[in-house]
Amino acid sequence: MPLIPIRHLCCVCAVLCAAALARADDSFDVLHWWTSVSERRAVDALAERAAGEGVAWRNAAIAGGAGIGAMKVLKARVLAGRAPDAAQLIGPAITEWADLGLLLELDDVAAAGNWNTRLFPTIWTLVRQRGHVVAAPLGIHRINVLFYNRKVFADAGLSPPKTWAEFDRAAAVLARRGVAPLALSSQPWQVATLFETLALSEGGPAFYRSLYARRNANLWFDLRVTRALGRLREMRRHAPQGEPAWDTLARSLARGDAAMFIMGDWVKGELLALGKSVDADFGCVAVPGTEHMHLYSVDSFVMFAGDYGAQPVQEKLARMMMSPSVQGAYNRIKGSVPVRRDADTSGMDACATASWRTFARGAGVQAPSMVHRMATDETLKDAIIAQLHRFYTDEQVPVSEAQRRIAGLVRTLAAQGGEDK
Incomplete structure (x- = not known):
């Protein structure tokens, strides 16, 4: 089904708030x-x-990566009167669903x-809407992480890159070695x-947030930019070239087969599940230019109210x-x-310690992920992602044209938002 803007669900709020959650048994349904x-x-x-x-x-x-499929299913279920008991939501989407009066x-x-x-x-602000707590947060992901295979780097006599110049030199050495x-x-x-992550590297957290x-x-x-x-x-x-899933790339x-991977620290979880070790098999450092910055996404769950029978x-x-x-x-x-x-940091590995301590430095170093639903609404997010993908896959699109298209989208959606108000 097509993606339905959350504001279009308002027409069903009264029905859903008055109806009981559909329950086939006594289990607790989590999407x-x-x-x-x-x-x-x-x-x-x-x-x-x-x-x-x-x-x-x-x-x-x-x-489905980044929860794209899950959000479509959630909206379809709510429209059909079959809201789950709990659902994973991130960032502004929490506010949008809370505004509909559907969340416990x-x-x-x-x-x-x-x-x-x-x-x-930052997390306390995220889970509150109009003075009420409407979500239970679970964990903070750092997205500006460069993972590297320790053996591949050691065999090539390389250290993990701290600058883009070092990254390019390492890439050239690795390519010559057939990796x-x-x-x-x-x-x-x-x-x-x-x-x-590149925009954060170039502009820092304040510029990134404004973008x-x-x-x-x-x-x-x-x-x-x-x-x-x-x-x-x-x-x-x-x-x-290709379109492998992120966990496939983690296995690579x-x-x-690959020496480096720039991705959120859910990659670390996948590598650990594959039996790999932070100390022996892989390392993680901040993406060049972002050492003291934290591009974040927060895993949270909301509870759908229904008739409050599951409260x-x-x-x-x-x-x-x-x-x-x-x-x-x-989180481990x-x-x-x-x-x-007040988390116990004594049992954290080096990757987790760097992430937690960096985030703890406060809002000045934090940047909410656009892709992972922390920085903006779904409509603008989807529009920017589509244009970035088009630019990346079509080398005939000049940088200036990509900038013009994205700026035009932002301007148009801003005008539409003003009309909605």
């Missing part, structure tokens, strides 16, 4: 998009803990657990993920997700880090 090996293990850990709390967790797992407010759970002091300020320097897919969301504001169309003509787009196109020559890195179980799950033990166990498997400011 998410975690389907890789490591993601399934992370979900299994949550389900096992839920079972210990007397909750029969039932997965409604929808495959978790104020009592949050107050009892002192979420306002336990959570990082693909970079694992890279031309899937739209993966191309756009690479671009946003995705709807009314800053002219920023897309900035020289920092020009350089990021140029670097994005150059990356093509460092990688085999693990085997040593006791939903609140139990929210408490569970924020408990220190679940935060620790889940997933590759992310806890959302709690």
